[in-house]
Amino acid sequence: MELSKILNREMEAAFAAAGFDASYGRVTVSNRPDLCEYQCNGAMAAAKAYHSAPIGIAEKVAGALKESHIFSQAEAVKPGFINLTLSPVFLAEYAEEMAAADRFGLEATEKKKIVVDYGGPNVAKPLHIGHLRTAIIGDSVKRILRFAGNEVTGDIHLGDWGLQFGQIIEQLKDEKPELPYFDPAFEGPYPEEAPFTLSELERIYPAASARSKTDEEFLKRAHERTYLLQHEDPATKALWDHIMKISIADEKRLYDRLDVHFELWNGESDAAPYVPEVVRTVKEKGLARLSDGALVVDVAEESDKREVPPCIILKSDGAALYQTTDLGTLIMRMQTLDPDVIIYVTDKRQELHFTQVFRTAKKAGIVRPETELIHIGYGTMNGKDGKPFKTRSGGVMRLESLIAEIEDAVREKMKERYEDAEMDEETVKCVGLAAIKYGDLSNQASKDYNFDIDRFASFEGNTGPYIQYTIVRIRSILRKAEEDLSGRPDFRPISEDGGKVKDLFRAIAGFQDMFLTAAKELAPHRICAYIYQLSDCFNSFYHDTAVLKEEDPGKRRAYLKLLQLTERLLLVCCGLLGFDAPERM
Ligand code: ARG
Numbered sequence: 001m002e003l004s005k006i007l008n009r010e011m012e013a014a015f016a017a018a019g020f021d022a023s024y025g026r027v028t029v030s031n032r033p034d035l036c037e038y039q040c041n042g043a044m045a046a047a048k049a050y051h052s053a054p055i056g057i058a059e060k061v062a063g064a065l066k067e068s069h070i071f072s073q074a075e076a077v078k079p080g081f082i083n084l085t086l087s088p089v090f091l092a093e094y095a096e097e098m099a100a101a102d103r104f105g106l107e108a109t110e111k112k113k114i115v116v117d118y119g120g121p122n123v124a125k126p127l128h129i130g131h132l133r134t135a136i137i138g139d140s141v142k143r144i145l146r147f148a149g150n151e152v153t154g155d156i157h158l159g160d161w162g163l164q165f166g167q168i169i170e171q172l173k174d175e176k177p178e179l180p181y182f183d184p185a186f187e188g189p190y191p192e193e194a195p196f197t198l199s200e201l202e203r204i205y206p207a208a209s210a211r212s213k214t215d216e217e218f219l220k221r222a223h224e225r226t227y228l229l230q231h232e233d234p235a236t237k238a239l240w241d242h243i244m245k246i247s248i249a250d251e252k253r254l255y256d257r258l259d260v261h262f263e264l265w266n267g268e269s270d271a272a273p274y275v276p277e278v279v280r281t282v283k284e285k286g287l288a289r290l291s292d293g294a295l296v297v298d299v300a301e302e303s304d305k306r307e308v309p310p311c312i313i314l315k316s317d318g319a320a321l322y323q324t325t326d327l328g329t330l331i332m333r334m335q336t337l338d339p340d341v342i343i344y345v346t347d348k349r350q351e352l353h354f355t356q357v358f359r360t361a362k363k364a365g366i367v368r369p370e371t372e373l374i375h376i377g378y379g380t381m382n383g384k385d386g387k388p389f390k391t392r393s394g395g396v397m398r399l400e401s402l403i404a405e406i407e408d409a410v411r412e413k414m415k416e417r418y419e420d421a422e423m424d425e426e427t428v429k430c431v432g433l434a435a436i437k438y439g440d441l442s443n444q445a446s447k448d449y450n451f452d453i454d455r456f457a458s459f460e461g462n463t464g465p466y467i468q469y470t471i472v473r474i475r476s477i478l479r480k481a482e483e484d485l486s487g488r489p490d491f492r493p494i495s496e497d498g499g500k501v502k503d504l505f506r507a508i509a510g511f512q513d514m515f516l517t518a519a520k521e522l523a524p525h526r527i528c529a530y531i532y533q534l535s536d537c538f539n540s541f542y543h544d545t546a547v548l549k550e551e552d553p554g555k556r557r558a559y560l561k562l563l564q565l566t567e568r569l570l571l572v573c574c575g576l577l578g579f580d581a582p583e584r585m
Helices: 003-015 041-052 054-064 088-098 129-147 163-175 197-216 216-230 234-257 268-285 321-336 348-363 400-419 425-441 463-482 499-509 509-521 524-544 554-575
Strands: 025-029 039-041 072-077 082-085 113-117 150-153 288-289 294-297 311-314 343-346 372-378
Touching: 003 025, 003 041, 003 054, 003 509, 041 054, 041 082, 041 129, 054 072, 054 082, 072 216, 082 288, 088 372, 088 499, 088 554, 113 129, 129 150, 129 294, 129 343, 129 425, 129 509, 129 554, 163 197, 163 216, 163 234, 197 234, 216 234, 234 400, 268 288, 268 294, 268 311, 268 321, 311 321, 311 348, 321 348, 343 348, 348 372, 400 425, 400 463, 425 463, 425 554, 463 524, 463 554, 499 524, 499 554, 509 524, 524 554
Parallel strands: 113 150, 113 343, 343 372
Antiparallel strands: 025 039, 039 082, 072 082, 288 294, 294 311
C-alpha cells in the first residue's frame, strides 16, 4: 500500500481512539522539515466541530500514538499541530517489502482498455522537431499506464489523407509525365517499384507545397488529385501506396532511434470509410445543420469561457475535414477496440479541435457516455534563446539532425570526463536519448520549454545523464563488492542509522505515492522529479557512508541491498520515461 495511505490510516485510527471523527486524521509532508518529517493539522479543524481547544485535541491524539509502530514520535505543538516522525524500523520494513515484491508492491489498479494516440506525423514530410514532444510524451504516458496495469494500445494516427498527396502527385506529373500513372490509356498493373526515392520525395514535397502558394492553377490540380485519391482512382492510389511505403519505412527508422513504438500504424485514411457513418449519425440524431452550405454541429456550451465554434463535418463542397476524420477514427476505435479511455497527445494549439470533436462524439453517441476522451496539449519546444527552435540557418530542424547534435554533445562530454576512455557509440546513443527525453519530460507537458543541448547533455544537475550516471555508479559499487545479493533484504542493521540513510529510505518509500499521482495526472514530470530526488539522496548518502569498507557483515549487506533497491527503482523509472542506462559511462 502507498505510504500516504498507511500514514493516514494510522492517524485516522488515532483520532478515533481519542474520541474524534477519524476523517480529521490527514497526514501531510511537513512544511517545516527542520522540525519533523510529517504533520497533521486535523486538530485545528476538529476544534471547531467539538468546540474545544485545538491543542487539547492534538495532545489527546498524540497520546493515542504513543504505542504506534509507524510513528516513532508524535508531538502536539501550539496552536494544535501534530508533528510526526516516522519510525525507522517501520520504514526499513516497508523498504524490505518493496524490494521483495513485484513492481515494488504496487497493487494492480483498475485494468482499463486505453488507446494513446500520439506521433501523428504527416506522411511524406521528414520528421522534424515538431514531432518530438508528442512522440516522447505519448510513449511515456503509454509506459506509465501499462505499468499501472492497464491494457494500452499506441496508435500513431498518420496524417496520410490530405492535400500533400495531391501536391506531390501533381508535381511528379510535371516532372515525369511519361510515367504510366499519368497515361489514361494504361491498363495496369502499375509497377511494383516506386518511381522516386526517399530523397526525391523529400525534395518534391517542399517544392510542391511552395508552388501551391503562388500557382493557383497548380493548387487547383492538387485539390482535384486529392479528390481522386479519396475516391479511389487506381493510378492515384498506386502512387499513394508508393509514397506511404517509402516514407513510413523512414519514419519507422527514426522512431526506432527514439525507442518509440506504436502497436497500430493507422492513419486518417483508415478513418475515411467511416466518414459516411459520421454524417449519417449526426443527421439522424438531429444534430446537424447547414451553415453557408457546410454541414455543422453546434457544440457551444453555456459555461464556455471562450467561444467554441460549431464542429464542421462537411465543407460546402462535400469534403471531409480533420474533425471528420477524427470522428470517423472514433467510430473505428469503438468498433474494433471499444476502449474505456482515449488519450490524444498533440500541441496544445489543437485544444479547440479536440473540444469540438469530443463534444460532437458524446452528443452523437459515437462513444459511450462513460468513455473518457482526454487531450494532453503540450507547449512549444523553444531554442536556448526562448524563441521557437530553429536550425542555424533559420529552418525547421529535422529530428535526425537534432538527435545527431545531442549525440555530438554527449560525445564531447564523455571525452572531457574520460580522457582516454574508449568511446562506445552504443553508450553515446543511450545517453543522448536520456538527454533528449529527460530534458523534455522533466517539464510539465503543458508548459513551453527551452531545449538546451548543453544543459540536457550535462552529467550534473537535473538531467537524464545525471540519473544514468547515478545508476552506473551504483552498478560499479555493486560489482566491486562481489557479493551475492539475491534474496530478501534485511535492513534492520542499518535502520537506526538515521540521517542520510533515513532520507534515502524515505525517498524510496515515496515511490508508490509518486507513481499513482503520475499515472492519475498522466504526468511523466513527476517521475523525473522523483528520480532526481532519489539520485540526490543516494549520492549524498554514498558521500557520507563508506559502504565497501563497512566491517560489520550485516550492515555491509544491508547497504548493498539498499543500493540494489535504489538502482532497480531508478532503472524502472527510466524505463517509464523511455530510456535505459548504459553499463559504464
Ligand atoms: N497529423 C496531425 C498534425 O500533424 C496530428 C494528429 C493527432 N491525432 C489526432 N487524432 N488528431 O497536426
